[in-house]
Amino acid sequence: MENIYTGKTIELALEAAEKELGMKKDEFTYEILEYATKGFLGIGSKPVKIKVTYEESPEKFIRNYIDGLFSLCGIKGYTTDISIDGEYINVQVDGEEASLFVTKQFDTVESMQMLMSLSLNKETDKHYKVSLNINDYKEKTKTRLEALAMKIAGQVEKSHRKVTLNAMSSSQRRIIHSKLQDVENITTFSVGEEPNRKVVIAYNGPDAEKKSRKFSSSKGDKKGGKKGGNKNRGDRKPKEFVPQETPADVKPFFPIYKPEDK
Numbered sequence: 001m002e003n004i005y006t007g008k009t010i011e012l013a014l015e016a017a018e019k020e021l022g023m024k025k026d027e028f029t030y031e032i033l034e035y036a037t038k039g040f041l042g043i044g045s046k047p048v049k050i051k052v053t054y055e056e057s058p059e060k061f062i063r064n065y066i067d068g069l070f071s072l073c074g075i076k077g078y079t080t081d082i083s084i085d086g087e088y089i090n091v092q093v094d095g096e097e098a099s100l101f102v103t104k105q106f107d108t109v110e111s112m113q114m115l116m117s118l119s120l121n122k123e124t125d126k127h128y129k130v131s132l133n134i135n136d137y138k139e140k141t142k143t144r145l146e147a148l149a150m151k152i153a154g155q156v157e158k159s160h161r162k163v164t165l166n167a168m169s170s171s172q173r174r175i176i177h178s179k180l181q182d183v184e185n186i187t188t189f190s191v192g193e194e195p196n197r198k199v200v201i202a203y204n205g206p207d208a209e210k211k212s213r214k215f216s217s218s219k220g221d222k223k224g225g226k227k228g229g230n231k232n233r234g235d236r237k238p239k240e241f242v243p244q245e246t247p248a249d250v251k252p253f254f255p256i257y258k259p260e261d262k
Helices: 008-020 058-072 097-103 109-126 139-158 170-180 219-223
Strands: 002-007 029-034 049-053 080-086 088-094 131-133 161-167 185-191 196-205
Touching: 002 008, 008 029, 008 049, 008 139, 008 219, 058 080, 058 088, 088 109, 109 131, 131 139, 139 161, 139 170, 139 185, 139 196, 170 185, 170 196
Parallel strands: 088 131
Antiparallel strands: 002 049, 029 049, 080 088, 161 196, 185 196
């Protein structure tokens, strides 16, 4: 990353960089872009301008990212805990006002997680995998989805009819698949394309293959009403068409074209 700093002297410009970046001058490199000029009688004087190049740590980048975003949203009184294990970065944010980002579908936090990962990887030119958790929303998500999976699985087992859930993220779909993988007579699979990929919960019991349904040739037989319902429709004679005259005072609905006599 690069930043520009100015000061009356090079030392003052470096002090400004150290203060803003939270680094010591031996932790970054700098280049003098412009030297200070006194001008004439103080008129036209210019400060020193330096370009500072530094590599920001992933932890500091994420903290600045969250602080900047929360500041724009007017959110205060939160804590951020970041742990890094190789390429995996776990971010835990806690605070009452931070619950603003935890929606019922939990899509907002996952979107923030994705944007944070993309920004960090672009800035550092590396590949980090960021996991963002706000007020333990992931634990709550898992509990809610597992309960939903078991409820729908019970309905599917009774009705033998598959149920397609709403579109979910890959992590949410994994929770459903994992919860139901050992449930008897139930199978799960995903359909559709991202971001509208959905989980299907289906019956997979010993009688999953349904027999072909037999339909009677007449509604009367099905209801036990009319006689002669077994008579094939092919034996019926078509009704004879009898044209009816249109009264003179009634105009036809469609206009009639009458060619002129030659």
